[in-house]
Amino acid sequence: MVTSTSSYPHATSPVLSRITTPARILRATPASYLDGPSRRVSHPPLDLSRTTTTAATDDRFQSLQEQISNIETARAADAARLDSELAQERAKRSDLQASHEALSRELTAAKSQELAQRKELFLASDELSAVRQRHEREVSELQADLRKKDRELRELNEDLRMYQGDLERERETVKGLKATIAQQATAQLSLTAQITAMQAEKTAFQAEYDRTAGSRADLALQLERTLRRCEELEREAREGETVRRKLHNMVQELKGNIRVFCRVRPVLRSDIISNAALVASTSLVEEITDGTASPDPEQEAKMREEAMAQLAYPDRLDRKEIVVCSSSESATGQERKGEWQFTFDKVFEPHSTQSEVFEEISQLAQSCTDGYNVCVFAYGQTGSGKSFTMEGGQTEATAGMIPRAVEQVFRVADELKTKGWQYKMEGQFLEIYNETINDLLGKGEFDKKKHEIKHEAKTGRTTVTDVNVVPLSSPTQVRTLLQLAQGRRTVAATLMNERSSRSHSVFTLRIRGENALTGESCEGSLNLVDLAGSERLEKSGAASDKDRLKETQSINKSLSALGDVIAALGEKGEGKGDKHIPYRNSKLTYLLQNSLSGNSKTLMFLNLSPLATHLNESLCSLRFATKVNNTSIGTAKKQTAKHAPS
Numbered sequence: 001m002v003t004s005t006s007s008y009p010h011a012t013s014p015v016l017s018r019i020t021t022p023a024r025i026l027r028a029t030p031a032s033y034l035d036g037p038s039r040r041v042s043h044p045p046l047d048l049s050r051t052t053t054t055a056a057t058d059d060r061f062q063s064l065q066e067q068i069s070n071i072e073t074a075r076a077a078d079a080a081r082l083d084s085e086l087a088q089e090r091a092k093r094s095d096l097q098a099s100h101e102a103l104s105r106e107l108t109a110a111k112s113q114e115l116a117q118r119k120e121l122f123l124a125s126d127e128l129s130a131v132r133q134r135h136e137r138e139v140s141e142l143q144a145d146l147r148k149k150d151r152e153l154r155e156l157n158e159d160l161r162m163y164q165g166d167l168e169r170e171r172e173t174v175k176g177l178k179a180t181i182a183q184q185a186t187a188q189l190s191l192t193a194q195i196t197a198m199q200a201e202k203t204a205f206q207a208e209y210d211r212t213a214g215s216r217a218d219l220a221l222q223l224e225r226t227l228r229r230c231e232e233l234e235r236e237a238r239e240g241e242t243v244r245r246k247l248h249n250m251v252q253e254l255k256g257n258i259r260v261f262c263r264v265r266p267v268l269r270s271d272i273i274s275n276a277a278l279v280a281s282t283s284l285v286e287e288i289t290d291g292t293a294s295p296d297p298e299q300e301a302k303m304r305e306e307a308m309a310q311l312a313y314p315d316r317l318d319r320k321e322i323v324v325c326s327s328s329e330s331a332t333g334q335e336r337k338g339e340w341q342f343t344f345d346k347v348f349e350p351h352s353t354q355s356e357v358f359e360e361i362s363q364l365a366q367s368c369t370d371g372y373n374v375c376v377f378a379y380g381q382t383g384s385g386k387s388f389t390m391e392g393g394q395t396e397a398t399a400g401m402i403p404r405a406v407e408q409v410f411r412v413a414d415e416l417k418t419k420g421w422q423y424k425m426e427g428q429f430l431e432i433y434n435e436t437i438n439d440l441l442g443k444g445e446f447d448k449k450k451h452e453i454k455h456e457a458k459t460g461r462t463t464v465t466d467v468n469v470v471p472l473s474s475p476t477q478v479r480t481l482l483q484l485a486q487g488r489r490t491v492a493a494t495l496m497n498e499r500s501s502r503s504h505s506v507f508t509l510r511i512r513g514e515n516a517l518t519g520e521s522c523e524g525s526l527n528l529v530d531l532a533g534s535e536r537l538e539k540s541g542a543a544s545d546k547d548r549l550k551e552t553q554s555i556n557k558s559l560s561a562l563g564d565v566i567a568a569l570g571e572k573g574e575g576k577g578d579k580h581i582p583y584r585n586s587k588l589t590y591l592l593q594n595s596l597s598g599n600s601k602t603l604m605f606l607n608l609s610p611l612a613t614h615l616n617e618s619l620c621s622l623r624f625a626t627k628v629n630n631t632s633i634g635t636a637k638k639q640t641a642k643h644a645p646s
């Protein structure tokens with residue numbers, strides 16, 4: 001191979017260095033020689049001594065020329081030698097190139113051979129790995145097979161052990177059975193003896209039974225007769241119930257007037273405390289209120305006594321009377337005593353429960369399934385227990401008249417299904433606040449719609465425009481609706497009751513029934529009204545508050561309109577001609593027109609506070625209720641129709 005240094009041998013060759021040395025000399029020498037004469041030409045002074053110097057210089061020049069020709073000769077010899085050396089070098093180089101090419105060819109051949117061998121090697125290694133994989137697969141299959149065989153062997157060993165155990169047990173059992181058979185054989189012998197004795201006994205009993213069979217047939221006959229009598233009595237009882245219902249309705253119809261139930265609520269703990277605040281030491285009251293002290297039972301009984309009005313219930317049998325007593329001091333210091341007796345259809349004492357009260361009105365509530373318009377309203381001053389009576393508390397025991405009446409109507413409607421009656425019920429819940437009707441079952445926060453009351457002369461049905469009338473399917477649904485409505489009621493604080501309701505609420509359940517068997521149909525309604533507090537203006541503490549004043553004035557207006565309507569109905573009932581009934585004087589009376597007129601059954605709850613401080617209000621309420629109770633508004637009429645049975 002020829003390297004780059006060997007391609008240029010002259011650069012470092014001793015031949016070249018020998019050539020360059022005289023050349024250098026040559027370049028230096030003529031230059032210095034030329035420099036010398038030129039300087040001498042421009043500056044030297046022309047004198048005689050100069051002639052000698054020129055001859056010496058010529059000699060020197062000549063010797064130099066000789067030297068140059070010598071050098072030239074040597075140089076030519078060198079050049080010839082160099083040429084031959086160069087030719088040799090070139091020959092060497094071409095040899096080297098030839099051998100390089102031969103080697104390159106050999107290398108290429110060796111490379112392609114190596115490539116071929118590598119390919120063969122790859123193929124061989126692929127084949128080897130395939131063989132190896134096949135071998136591994138076969139080995140693992142053999143191992144799995146071996147494991148399976150091991151497992152089977154273990155299982156077989158297990159089975160063998162189990163069968164050996166079973167065999168042992170069976171042997172034991174057989175041994176036991178053999179012993180039992182031996183015992184049984186002995187027992188069988190004694191049983192056979194017993195059977196023989198019992199058969200003898202049975203023969204004796206059979207003889208006895210044959211003797212009593214005759215009297216048993218007599219007893220069966222008697223039993224059959226008694227059962228028949230029972231059935232007859234049950235039928236009579238059912239018929240009696242129907243007659244009783246009819247008579248009950250007749251009694252109600254004949255009675256004709258608005259019935260009044262008076263209910264006195266119990267004294268509450270809060271009543272005792274607020275009364276004590278008025279009459280007893282304020283420090284004690286404060287301590288009781290903030291929980292730092294509690295009165296002992298004797299003290300509490302005394303405080304209760306002081307808070308209570310003097311109310312008596314002399315009629316223990318029929319529970320129809322209430323007597324109010326009062327004693328006060330006159331201006332002259334003399335004791336002034338007063339006693340007022342009132343009689344109503346029923347008087348409920350403070351301890352009366354919701355279910356006791358409902359028992360008295362349940363028949364009335366039921367009448368609406370027979371096609372009557374029924375109206376129950378609660379009247380009384382704020383805090384006297386109207387809402388408690390009508391709506392009641394959250395528990396089963398404290399549920400008021402509305403949920404109980406609704407439940408009763410649903411129950412009766414369900415029972416009447418067996419007699420072919422199918423009922424559809426719907427409900428609405430309205431509030432009259434400041435002589436405006438609000439839909440308590442409406443959607444938004446507050447009802448902004450204007451509602452109008454309409455009476456259908458033909459059907460006697462009362463409707464209110466733009467209110468939600470909800471189809472009712474279960475008492476639970478009604479309870480949910482009542483809760484929804486309760487949340488929307490307008491509640492404002494007054495001095496009388498911290499959660500005082502300042503509006504009238506009217507819940508209406510309309511029920512339509514059809515009897516596919518008899519072709520009858522009927523339509524009734526149940527109106528349950530919780531009136532706003534009836535207290536007079538100065539008591540409500542409203543006089544100083546403009547809004548409260550307006551509320552109280554509208555409440556009083558509608559309640560006195562109610563009184564006027566009842567009075568007018570009374571006069572009409574006494575046969576005083578075509579007396580005008582001022583239903584339109586208030587929204588309340590106009591809404592209840594069809595439930596107050598002679599076509600309906602009306603009941604008023606007079607709710608009374610038991611407190612001495614409310615005695616004057618209670619007397620006003622009692623007088624109003626007496627007027628109502630003495631009013632005869634005619635006979636209730638059932639709204640029925642007869643159509644062809646489907």
Ligand SMILES: Nc1ncnc2c1ncn2[C@@H]1O[C@H](COP(=O)(O)OP(=O)(O)OP(=O)(O)O)[C@@H](O)[C@H]1O
Binds near residue numbers: 266500
């Ligand atoms: N029979 C009762 N048994 C127990 N608590 C009663 C009874 N009657 C009323 N209360 C209680 O007396 C308080 C006042 O009753 P309620 O709110 O029903 O009076 P109201 O006449 O409806 O008053 P308002 O006119 O403000 O609605 C309530 O705390 C209520 O729970």
